[in-house]
Amino acid sequence: MTGLLAVGVNVGIFLVLSVWLLISEKLLVRYGKCVVTINDGALVMEKEGGVTLLTALYENKVFIPSACGGKATCGYCKVNVINGGGPVLPTEIPFLSRGEMRSGTRLACQIKLKENIEIALPEDLLAVKEYRAKVSLVRKLTHDMKEINLDLIEPKEIQHRPGKYIQIQAPGPDGAVFRAYSISTPDYVKDKVQLIIRLVPGGIASTYLHNLKEGDEVKFTGPYGEFRLSENPDTAVLCIGGGSGMAPIASIIDSIYNRWPERTCYLFFGCRTTGDVFYLDRFKKMAEKYPNFKVCYALSDPLKEDEDWDGDTGFIHLSVDKRLPKNLDLQTFLCGPPPMIEAVQEVLKNKGYNPEDAFYDKF
Ligand SMILES: Cc1cc2nc3c(=O)[nH]c(=O)nc-3n(C[C@H](O)[C@H](O)[C@H](O)COP(=O)(O)OP(=O)(O)OC[C@H]3O[C@@H](n4cnc5c(N)ncnc54)[C@H](O)[C@@H]3O)c2cc1C
Ligand code: FES
Known part of the structure; x- marks a missing residue:
């Protein structure tokens, strides 16, 4: 009985200390301005420390992929860190191969800006834009699959290669969520994006997309993805x-x-x-x-x-x-x-x- 009481007291003290540390970090610790340098200075941004690298990039309109809202469960938000960023966190390890760890790959959502940081991103990612689009067609393909056409409002055109995907912003219970959806339109169609969406029972974004009506407006970022069709017609x-x-x-x-x-x-x-x-x-x-x-x-x-x-x-x-x-x-x-x-x-x-x-x- 006394043993149980002692464990309870220890857990209680640990919890109080953790909460106190979190609150004091938020209220008292000021990291000052941190400089984020991308691709040898191709893009340089200054940001008040304390936010994650993912947030800092997003607020400066650098839209790297992220499907879990920074919870370290999707592993999409990989960046190559050249300098700074602190040690790799345990939350990142399941998503990084040994080679990636050796070469400085990190999850942007797990890096808190506390100092200047230098990173490298694929050039393609710097071209990713945020789009507004209007639903122009919703067509049922099967019992759980819909085709959805999005006419671009702003910007009016998207440059993409076959097989690329976008990240749709959908309203979730705790704020906006982002999910990846492949573009089904060919590369020569630039003023609209067609999606094929399978309804995942209880799924946040697929339910939102299946409920869209013609005339509704949506937001997305893109294009993303590694697919690269060979230009050799003999292949x-x-x-x-x-x-x-x-x-x-x-x-x-x-x-x-x-x-x-x-x-x-x-x-x-x-x-x-x-x-x-x-x-x-x-x-x-x-x-x-x-x-x-x-x-x-x-x-x-x-x-x-x-x-x-x-x-x-x-x-x-x-x-x-x-x-x-x-x-x-x-x-x-x-x-x-x-x-x-x-x-x-x-x-x-x-x-x-x-x-x-x-x-x-x-x-
Ligand atoms: C590169 C890429 C391209 C994609 N392109 C498309 C596309 O063109 N069309 C399309 O419909 N989807 C596509 N997806 C899947 C899509 O991103 C979402 O994962 C899917 O729509 C579920 O999201 P949700 O918000 O509806 O479900 P969530 O709210 O994320 O999940 C709800 C529940 O469903 C489970 N779940 C999540 N995803 C799936 C799944 N795919 N199958 C079964 N159960 C699941 C979760 O574990 C959870 O329990 C793509 C994914 C990737 C990575
Ligand atoms: S945003 Fe999902 S792991 Fe970083």
Whole structure:
């Protein structure tokens, strides 16, 4: 009994001290002005210390990706720190590989500005802008998937490469949240952005997007992402996806055939049932027009007795195994749920392709 009382008293003292430390840091500690130098001085900003690097960048209109609002749960907000920033925090470790830690990669949301700091960012990120757009079309694709067109208001144009994504701002219970959504429009469409959104039950941003009506206004930043379509028309392109992974894939395929009608491209798309299938007719028509475009959809759930289906059955990686030739000069894009991506990577490895060379977005 006395032991329990002693533990209780100790925990109480620890809690009071922690709260006191937090309050005194907020009220008493002044770090003064801190200078943030980006890319060898290409951009220099001054900010009152005490805020996170993520906040400092955002307030100066440098929009690096962040999907968790700075809670260290998404791992998107990586920056390369050249000088300053203090030691790596335990909250960052799960998101950083050994190589990244050696090269100074940090999570911007976990760095508190207490001193001058020098960082390096990919040039692409410095071009990211904040956009206002108006919903011009909402179309149901399946029971849980909607296509949403956003006409840009300001800025009026977006420069993007196929497969890039934006970060939509959605109202959450504790303030705005940001979520990544791939652009499904091809690179030559610059005055609008189309999204394909799967409704996640209870999900903040997907519910907000599914409830949008024509005429509503939204805010987003972008474009983001590593996808880079090869400019060599002799390189075949392999797109494998499932669900809302269709969005970047549609952008890639439309961009390809707008520029290179002869280019070889394989599309493998996995769905559970016929109720999850969309865009198949559109791609079949494209395949008639562009003979080097090969389309394969596969259903993983068993067919009902009265259902008509001339595509594959089984998981999509099995179709890739059966239909994808070996020894191609190939560039691969994988966009779908993690188990699908892992199964496909194994198939590609067995066919002699290096899965490390593939671009992938897990969603
Ligand atoms: C690069 C990138 C591109 C993306 N592009 C698209 C896109 O084009 N279309 C699209 O619909 N989504 C896309 N996503 C996923 C999207 O960013 C959100 O994660 C998703 O919409 C859920 O957000 P939410 O706010 O609705 O759910 P949250 O409020 O974040 O989550 C609610 C609950 O659902 C769970 N959950 C979160 N995400 C998923 C998920 N994907 N599947 C199942 N359960 C989940 C959470 O664990 C939580 O329990 C993309 C993600 C990335 C990283
Ligand atoms: S913003 Fe999510 S980990 Fe930093």
